[in-house]
Amino acid sequence: MKKSKVIGEGTQPLVCTPMVGKNPKAVLAELKKVLKKKPDIIEWRADYFETVADTDAVIAFGNKLKEVAGSLPIIFTIRSVHEGGQKISLSDNEVIELCAEICRKTRIEYVDCELRIQPDLFKKLCKIAHENGSKVVASYHNFDLTPNRDVMIQKLTLMEQNGADVAKVAVMPKSLEDVISLLSATLEAKRKLKIPLITMSMGGMGVISRMVGGVFGSSLSFAVGQSSSAPGQPPIEDLHEVYEIINRSMGV
């Protein structure tokens, strides 16, 4: 059996494709198309899932998705409306409980948890995830601006301190200086922290951060298989091509 890839391992960032289907049929159709493009990992954006409030339905489909994906790892994500996700009826408490159920009742490898979630809830989810062999990707998104470099480093550090297994920051640049700031924060956090990082500067201006971020310490980059989930995501094929060229040129 093929070995699953792990965020933070390997010589180049994993290429992750978001799945944004509204129902099982749509997500499976997406997956079928996306698999041909050979992503390293997929993210199931369950905030797009119509029946996200029905825990049994989510768990049942989570198991189905994992079965079809095979050794391809999955990140289960409910992106809140505060951080660019879809509007859903669940409270933060309910979201965390649903993520905990995913850890308990499926073999999905990763669950996403926004750093803005109350620390006790956040830590509780990390504990449950670890007890069940799952990992938590802590995340912070800002679609309006790029906080200053030190603030981004603090957020990544806090994620590690609160028990996350992976720390993610996705921010919108207002200038190319912001793109440099994100790369520089990534590099410093990479030197300071033990857990793998996922960072990106969004939009057209930030797209190069998705291409060279791996050099500065980002372990995963999002790319479009069928549908984009945030501005600036390049097609999977392009990202694979750029990684291959960078690796070859750097002598990795």
Place this chain on the structure above:
Amino acid sequence: MKKSKVIGEGTQPLVCTPMVGKNPKAVLAELKKVLKKKPDIIEWRADYFETVADTDAVIAFGNKLKEVAGSLPIIFTIRSVHEGGQKISLSDNEVIELCAEICRKTRIEYVDCELRIQPDLFKKLCKIAHENGSKVVASYHNFDLTPNRDVMIQKLTLMEQNGADVAKVAVMPKSLEDVISLLSATLEAKRKLKIPLITMSMGGMGVISRMVGGVFGSSLSFAVGQSSSAPGQPPIEDLHEVYEIINRSMGV
């Protein structure tokens, strides 16, 4: 007739291939191979040319090379041993006089002049170049380290102040922080100066600066056609591929 490309114009950096042959036959053989890979511009590294001390031979071959290159622009460069070039018998004075003769007696578009050259000689070459419709690429190379960001900006600024048409800085990183520093200096200089810039962080660690430098304001990147002239130069095909992907992704 096809229009020549100009450094600083267009939506992506020009890809420049160095020619390091020792004699006319070798340079022409290089050019023949390189032309198939479609560089945007070529650099004739005349410090590799065995008869560089024979002005008539250099001018005669300069004319021949320009004839064969057609609309493909040429940079005439005698890189000094101080900045990574070959050991030759000419003094700085003689090098500047040879560059001046290239401006006067050939249709070669650009001549390279190191910033370390005495200011009066440097300014004299700029004057002669402009009187003859040629342009001067001022350059600073450091194969040992990356000076701090402000020093690099000062050097680029001084090049403009002394009359150069293009300002080039090529430096060696000792850390990834140095690569960020070079990109950041490029961005600030681009905002401050009127002339086009050429900047790069060398070696394997710096190779991504050759790929994304254009986004931050570098107008040209060196790539290997047949032979490399500095550490970290990727193959032409790879650079073209990366530029195409970046342009597409940024929506340029």
